[in-house]
Amino acid sequence: MHNNDHTNENDCHLMSFAIHYPVNVRSLPVKGVRIKIDADEKERQKLKENHGLLSVDSFHADVHVSPWKKRGVRIKGKFEADIVQACVVTLEPIPEHVEEEVQSVFIPEDSKLVKYEELDHTGEVFIDAEGPDTPEVFHGDSIDVGAFLEEFFELSLNPYPRKEGVDGNYIEDTGNEEKEPSPFAVLKQLKS
Template identity: 30%
Template sequence: MAEPVTAAWPCEIPLAQVDRGAVKLRLQPDAAQRKAIAKQLGLVSLEALSAEVYLTSWLDGAEVSGVLRARVVQTCGATADDFETPIDARFDLKVLPANSQNAPQEAFGDLGIDPDGDDPPDVLEGDRIDVSGYVVEHLALELDPFPRKPGAVFVQPPEPVELSPFAALKSLKAAKDEG
């Protein structure tokens, strides 16, 4: 199998290019692009991101599969400390052109989707596959929505003291009764 070609970020591939043969890409956004992705995903930072993506012809569309590797920095929900997490994930999806007779036809309602089955194919808006967009989307799916630093323990804060005007009067009365 040929080595993947390093592609610029962001990366879009014409569907017609995949029809002519498999496309193998290596994607690696630079520091400024990683900073923008981190902001988009609500991360403290994105220290590293790389992906190897393979596009092959499927029906009248394409199958997009790959491996992404990242180092993300998130804020712990229990301690508010920032911590780094490595991510190593595989992804696989199928795309079809908008005018495809194979595209899912149901709009809303009972879609008859099998929760254990494969995801339905994505329908492209144009004639290009947003490869970098799919990498970011699958990175987002790998993030823990409630990040917790390894070993972090949530400590229940003390109950708030009563701060009503009556509590103030109660403390004055208590002080008067003592005096």
């Protein structure tokens, strides 16, 4: 029996990613490598659970992983997915097609570009690098491209999906010209 309680307690914010695609970045060719990911049923089910969706019908990614400066790595490409979310007001299913361009630069943790500074003992990492890219730090010899894509997937989701024609308060139109719902209408809605 493995005791994972301690690990789960500390890493609860680091969810178990649905898609794993580790790439060894120490042996990247100069031109880089192209990676295509087409999530299978098990991975789509895990994506659905991780992100509170009703379903993930497809997830495709096409990215290029290439060397950046001396020891860094650039990941650039795009992903697209067909998902179904629940309306935050009516809970009805809302199908949606998500498509995002992704790009990021990674540098090894021992790179001279990384400066560790203790701020109130938080151990925040400051990265000193020129250009528009703010590099992320990777550990060891590989980067999990699947986890990287899933983080972008999470950011692409609408946090408050609403079915068309449904406003935020979802109070039936009674012909009243008041734009703001009365406190009594809100209370009535909460009680029902």
